[in-house]
Amino acid sequence: MHGFANPTRFLSIARPLTSAFMVTGLIMVAIALFLGVFNAPADRLMGDTVRILYIHVPAAWLGMAGWTSIAIASLVELVWRHPLAGIAARASALPGAFFCALCLATGSIWARPTWGTWWVWDGRLTSMLVLFFLYLGYMALADASQKDAAAGRGGASRVAAIFGLVGAVNVPIINRSVVWWNSLHQPASISIGKSAIDPAFLWPLGIAVIGFSLIFGAIVLMRMRTLLADIRIEARMRRLAAA
Amino acid sequence: MTQWHYVILAYGLGIAGTAGLISYCWMALKRAEARLDALKRK
Numbered sequence: 195m196h197g198f199a200n201p202t203r204f205l206s207i208a209r210p211l212t213s214a215f216m217v218t219g220l221i222m223v224a225i226a227l228f229l230g231v232f233n234a235p236a237d238r239l240m241g242d243t244v245r246i247l248y249i250h251v252p253a254a255w256l257g258m259a260g261w262t263s264i265a266i267a268s269l270v271e272l273v274w275r276h277p278l279a280g281i282a283a284r285a286s287a288l289p290g291a292f293f294c295a296l297c298l299a300t301g302s303i304w305a306r307p308t309w310g311t312w313w314v315w316d317g318r319l320t321s322m323l324v325l326f327f328l329y330l331g332y333m334a335l336a337d338a339s340q341k342d343a344a345a346g347r348g349g350a351s352r353v354a355a356i357f358g359l360v361g362a363v364n365v366p367i368i369n370r371s372v373v374w375w376n377s378l379h380q381p382a383s384i385s386i387g388k389s390a391i392d393p394a395f396l397w398p399l400g401i402a403v404i405g406f407s408l409i410f411g412a413i414v415l416m417r418m419r420t421l422l423a424d425i426r427i428e429a430r431m432r433r434l435a436a437a
Numbered sequence: 438m439t440q441w442h443y444v445i446l447a448y449g450l451g452i453a454g455t456a457g458l459i460s461y462c463w464m465a466l467k468r469a470e471a472r473l474d475a476l477k478r479k
Contacts, residue, residue: 216459223455227448242440249451292458300447307443409455416462423469430476 201422204278208415215412222405229398237395246304248398252406253297254322258365260290260410261325261358264332265365268358271351278418280351281425283358284336285417289410291329298322309378317371318379321364328361 230248237244267283270276301319302312313319336354372381383390391399 243443245444246447249447253451289458292454296451296454299450303443303447307440409459413458413462416466420466420469423473427469427473427476434479
């Protein structure tokens with residue numbers, strides 16, 4: 195794992211991977227959304243609004259996967275002191291927050307015609323909103339830590355890493371919220387090894403989830419490359435100022 | 438509003454938002470790389 199700690203080696207892998215993930219992801223999402231809108235049938239109960247599934251479910255998955263990535267990278271940063279782990283955690287925050295917000299927005303749009311309301315304060319929706327606020331808090335903390343580190347006030351990124359780990363407690367709460375509390379939100383339709391979704395809906399959904407995940411991966415790599423460039427700029431400017 | 442209006446609204450938000458996020462991250466990367474290249478030439 196520490197073989198990738200060298201930024202030059204990491205960048206030589208990240209550059210071609212960014213383009214490959216982005217192009218493949220965009221093609222897969224375009225195919226999935228086309229199939230979802232023009233090919234998949236309307237649902238017996240929800241009608242055409244079921245097509246929102248192909249945006250809402252990948253967004254929900256990536257909102258939670260984003261924080262899981264932050265938690266894993268934070269653990270690696272705290273335990274093994276891997277130099278790129280903190281950068282990976284910070285790079286996952288913006289796309290994670292975006293997909294979390296997209297999940298909340300598309301869920302609200304879907305709720306209006308199916309539940310008759312834009313919002314209810316039940317376990318699933320509230321825990322997802324809490325996740326969005328956690329993202330905002332993490333980004334503010336990581337940004338402040340980076341400024342402190344740049345000013346030579348020590349490795350405050352450990353605080354952000356601890357926040358990333360502690361916040362991970364919300365991810366299983368989101369996942370189990372529809373089981374633990376009464377909710378208008380339907381229970382999980384897909385579990386390991388079985389699915390309650392008809393294949394006509396499942397295929398475009400699978401392609402959309404993989405496609406959006408690849409786009410998420412490409413964005414994380416772009417953010418990591420940006421953060422690495424910023425660190426190198428900072429170091430070079432300090433050397434120029436000292437010379 | 439018909440059901441399709443809600444679908445169009447959700448897809449519009451998803452596609453425009455994702456395109457905006459990709460553009461923002463791409464431009465931030467290019468700006469940072471350009472600044473680093475400019476500093477390397479000094």
